[in-house]
Amino acid sequence: MAQWEIVIGLETHVQLTTQSKIFSGSSTAFGAAPNTQAAIVDLALPGALPVMNRGAVERAVRFGLAIGATINQRSIMARKNYFYPDLPKGYQISQFETPIVQGGGLTITLDDGATKFIELTRAHLEEDAGKLVHDLFEGQSGVDLNRAGTPLLEIVTEPVMRSAHEAIAYARALHNLVRYLDICDGNMQEGSFRCDVNVSVRPLGQTEFGTRREIKNLNSFKFMQQAIDYEVRWQIEQIEDGKKIVQATVLFNPDTGETRAMRTKEDAMDYRYFPDPDLPPLVITDAELERIRAALPELPAAKCARFASQYGLPAYDATLLSQDGATAAFYEATVGGGADAKLAANWMLGDLAAALNREELSIEQSPVGAAQLAGVIQRISDGTISHKIGKSVFEALWNGEGENADAIIDTRGLRQISDVGALERIVDEVLARSAAQIADYKAGKEKALMSIVGQVMKASQGKANPAQVNEIIRRRLG
Amino acid sequence: MSLTTQDIERIAHLARIAVTPSDVTDVQAKLAGIFQLIDEMQAVDTRGVEPMSHGLDMVLRLREDAVTETNQRDKFQRNAPAAADGYYLVPKVIE
Numbered sequence: 001m002a003q004w005e006i007v008i009g010l011e012t013h014v015q016l017t018t019q020s021k022i023f024s025g026s027s028t029a030f031g032a033a034p035n036t037q038a039a040i041v042d043l044a045l046p047g048a049l050p051v052m053n054r055g056a057v058e059r060a061v062r063f064g065l066a067i068g069a070t071i072n073q074r075s076i077m078a079r080k081n082y083f084y085p086d087l088p089k090g091y092q093i094s095q096f097e098t099p100i101v102q103g104g105g106l107t108i109t110l111d112d113g114a115t116k117f118i119e120l121t122r123a124h125l126e127e128d129a130g131k132l133v134h135d136l137f138e139g140q141s142g143v144d145l146n147r148a149g150t151p152l153l154e155i156v157t158e159p160v161m162r163s164a165h166e167a168i169a170y171a172r173a174l175h176n177l178v179r180y181l182d183i184c185d186g187n188m189q190e191g192s193f194r195c196d197v198n199v200s201v202r203p204l205g206q207t208e209f210g211t212r213r214e215i216k217n218l219n220s221f222k223f224m225q226q227a228i229d230y231e232v233r234w235q236i237e238q239i240e241d242g243k244k245i246v247q248a249t250v251l252f253n254p255d256t257g258e259t260r261a262m263r264t265k266e267d268a269m270d271y272r273y274f275p276d277p278d279l280p281p282l283v284i285t286d287a288e289l290e291r292i293r294a295a296l297p298e299l300p301a302a303k304c305a306r307f308a309s310q311y312g313l314p315a316y317d318a319t320l321l322s323q324d325g326a327t328a329a330f331y332e333a334t335v336g337g338g339a340d341a342k343l344a345a346n347w348m349l350g351d352l353a354a355a356l357n358r359e360e361l362s363i364e365q366s367p368v369g370a371a372q373l374a375g376v377i378q379r380i381s382d383g384t385i386s387h388k389i390g391k392s393v394f395e396a397l398w399n400g401e402g403e404n405a406d407a408i409i410d411t412r413g414l415r416q417i418s419d420v421g422a423l424e425r426i427v428d429e430v431l432a433r434s435a436a437q438i439a440d441y442k443a444g445k446e447k448a449l450m451s452i453v454g455q456v457m458k459a460s461q462g463k464a465n466p467a468q469v470n471e472i473i474r475r476r477l478g
Numbered sequence: 479m480s481l482t483t484q485d486i487e488r489i490a491h492l493a494r495i496a497v498t499p500s501d502v503t504d505v506q507a508k509l510a511g512i513f514q515l516i517d518e519m520q521a522v523d524t525r526g527v528e529p530m531s532h533g534l535d536m537v538l539r540l541r542e543d544a545v546t547e548t549n550q551r552d553k554f555q556r557n558a559p560a561a562a563d564g565y566y567l568v569p570k571v572i573e
Contacts, residue, residue, distance in 0.1 A: 134570065141571045270492060
């Protein structure tokens with residue numbers, strides 16, 4: 001049987017985080033009542049003219065700079081003509097021959113730690129279409145134009161991915177990047193980040209591409225994996241059965257896990273693009289370009305490298321903590337709040353991550369803030385409490401049972417016993433009833449010592465310092 | 479470039495312009511005239527001339543990102559052929 005190679009390219013529609021639409025002053029807020037955010041430009045009333053939103057242009061440029069692309073300082077807005085009630089103008093304003101962003105790419109990291117550079121073809125500005133509802137009105141479709149005119153950046157890769165795994169790693173990396181740059185909120189349920197995946201297969205070693213099918217509008221990474229897996233199997237079976245793949249647009253059905261071709265329209269591909277006479281060329285001056293470049297935030301890869309060098313973190317920790325902006329900011333705030341850098345990483349990737357996972361919260365929603373976490377870690381570092389007590393202080397903060405670590409430690413009397421006399425009394429009490437363990441220890445069994453330390457810790461309700469206890473016992477038995 | 483009757487029908491359909499069979503020949507001749515004009519223009523040597531994408535030599539004006547529109551739905555929908563529950567209504571577009 002032939003070996004098959006999978007070829008994947010992605011087109012991602014990223015909704016930009018502007019307050020207003022790309023060509024009108026209508027709000028882009030999600031979830032408003034139908035058509036309450038659709039003004040004359042969005043409705044295409046005669047004589048209404050589009051005026052480009054500076055915020056959308058800046059976000060596109062920010063993206064281009066972040067991926068090392070060429071910014072076309074003169075780009076052209078074009079009309080993509082089609083008739084469908086989701087855009088009453090009869091065309092979508094987009095970019096065709098000269099997009100604002102050309103080339104560039106981003107490096108993805110695969111599960112096995114290998115990296116791969118994914119080249120981008122282009123990224124262009126365009127307006128979103130409205131939404132149609134087909135099941136609300138008998139014999140008619142309802143049109144909601146609130147989304148019409150929402151600014152999108154369509155980001156297109158070269159067909160360079162060779163597995164579903166690579167495609168998803170790219171989509172995740174892009175999702176992280178656009179949130180880092182604060183150009184998209186990344187909300188996939190609300191459609192702020194939608195992927196179209198072009199899939200084809202070819203016998204391994206063949207240079208020309210097979211015929212591709214495009215899976216439209218995937219809005220979760222899980223569906224993307226399932227859709228690609230299904231589509232690849234389907235295409236290989238077709239070819240092995242001697243059938244030809246016909247270029248098509250397909251939809252993924254999450255309920256059946258299958259992809260199915262949409263009704264093909266012969267004229268669908270003829271969009272008759274031409275430069276929009278309403279919009280002269282979009283020009284970005286050198287000064288504007290430099291201003292946007294200067295305001296770029298630190299990017300994930302740079303942040304990861306800095307975390308490793310500045311905080312002395314292992315690569316693994318640095319990668320996880322720099323992956324998204326909110327986590328990175330929380331980490332730096334924790335360290336800034338006085339926590340030891342490595343302990344802060346351990347806590348965030350350990351107890352905090354586990355608690356957030358358990359309650360399905362994002363880092364921004366964490367009931368324990370960075371300053372509070374820093375407080376817990378500081379009290380462990382300075383010996384006020386043990387690591388184990390630290391965990392219970394963290395739990396108490398999580399449950400809102402105190403303002404900060406110190407308050408909880410004080411009200412609950414959790415301070416470690418540092419008074420040597422008091423510790424010695426507890427040690428002596430335990431030793432008095434541990435004849436067997438003492439004998440074992442003296443016979444050379446180190447384990448017996450640990451058992452005695454455990455007893456002392458228990459007797460002190462966890463408030464003893466284990467290192468100090470260890471030392472006192474050794475002195476007593478020595 | 480010569481246009482066939484089928485080309486005319488296809489272009490008319492894409493532009494959603496009703497061209498009756500009796501008009502096709504007329505439209506075909508007019509479009510052919512436009513293409514002839516384009517052929518003449520394409521004969522001009524434009525090497526070294528930067529192409530323009532717009533009739534006027536100007537650049538796009540940008541507006542600040544601010545919400546300036548308010549909800550005027552009721553007024554707009556009074557002007558629509560059909561609307562209900564806040565939606566504009568059109569003939570059903572899927573089967």
